[in-house]
Amino acid sequence: MKRRRRPASEPKGAPKWMVTFSDLITLILVFFILLFSMSQIDIVKFRTIADSFQQRQILEFYPSVIPFDDPSAEPEMESDDSQQQGSEDDQDLNALLSNIQSYLKENKLNDVIVATRTERGVVLVLQEQALFDSGEATVLPAAYPFLNKVGDLLTRIPNFVKVEGHTDNRPIDTYRFPSNWELSSARASSVIRYLTKTENLDPTRFIAVGYGDTRPIAPNDTSENLQKNRRVEIIITDPEFEEQ
Incomplete structure (x- = not known):
């Protein structure tokens, strides 16, 4: 009488490829966080531009809504x-x-x-x-x-x-x-x-x-x-x- 082989049990937990994929996504997220932390946002210019869309300034009288960076201007x-x-x-x-x-x-x-x-x-x-x-x-x-x-x-x-x-x-x-x-x-x-x-x-x-x-x-x-x-x-x- 032949003995029946038990089917091989599948390993518990997530597949191995998903662990690698998660590590990759984490590294990409960390990379973008570092880029964002090193960047500088000029909030004054951002608000000025936002206000210009709301107020609809006329270019004839306001040629530039952003303050001049050149002090000689x-x-x-x-x-x-x-x-x-x-x-x-x-x-x-x-x-x-x-x-x-x-x-x-x-x-x-x-x-x-x-x-x-x-x-x-x-x-x-x-x-x-x-x-x-x-x-x-x-x-x-x-x-x-x-x-x-x-x-x-x-x-x-x-x-x-x-x-x-x-x-x-x-x-x-x-x-x-x-x-x-x-x-x-x-x-x-x-x-x-x-x-x-x-x-x-x-x-x-x-x-x-x-x-x-x-x-x-x-x-x-x-x-x-x-x-x-x-x-x-x-x-x-x-x-x-x-x-x-």
């Missing part, structure tokens, strides 16, 4: 224009400062009004007695000639003007001015009101700020120092200056 021309404009603004402010300083010297006002050039622009510091009675915010007639001069000069330049009111630390409590905050703000506003009305200047060029006694330039310990702190500052701003 178009952007440098814009930079030159900006530098030229900044130089002209600086010259205008220096000329304005020279005119004001000459006026102060001719009219012997240097004791109560100081004109300087800072990073903020042309700064005019006017002591209280040059503009107001003590505890009041109505511009005195004696101050009209100087403010008229300032207003006339402002008609020649487009710069923004900031007017700051300051007081000493002595408290005030009246019906009109319950504190130094109201007094300093009212004085700054009075100066702006006078300048805009007499010279018909654009009110949107001006800003009034009242600091009260929070920004003294001298200790409030003597009558002379108290007088220094009671002041109005007119800042004819430099367009290049950014206030923090």
Whole structure:
């Protein structure tokens, strides 16, 4: 009697060729990962191109939606224009400062009004007695000639003007001015009101700020120092200056 042979059992698991194939696919994946990791994507250019499709920019006005990589190309021309404009603004402010300083010297006002050039622009510091009675915010007639001069000069330049009111630390409590905050703000506003009305200047060029006694330039310990702190500052701003 013959014995029946058992059929050969097939090996368990995946075929041998599939293991080799998997290794090959893994190596290819690793290769592309390495390529991607070494590549650099300019996200700015990518977003610019994407936005250009959405906005449908007209090529006549936007010849290239991608910024120039060559610094000697178009952007440098814009930079030159900006530098030229900044130089002209600086010259205008220096000329304005020279005119004001000459006026102060001719009219012997240097004791109560100081004109300087800072990073903020042309700064005019006017002591209280040059503009107001003590505890009041109505511009005195004696101050009209100087403010008229300032207003006339402002008609020649487009710069923004900031007017700051300051007081000493002595408290005030009246019906009109319950504190130094109201007094300093009212004085700054009075100066702006006078300048805009007499010279018909654009009110949107001006800003009034009242600091009260929070920004003294001298200790409030003597009558002379108290007088220094009671002041109005007119800042004819430099367009290049950014206030923090």
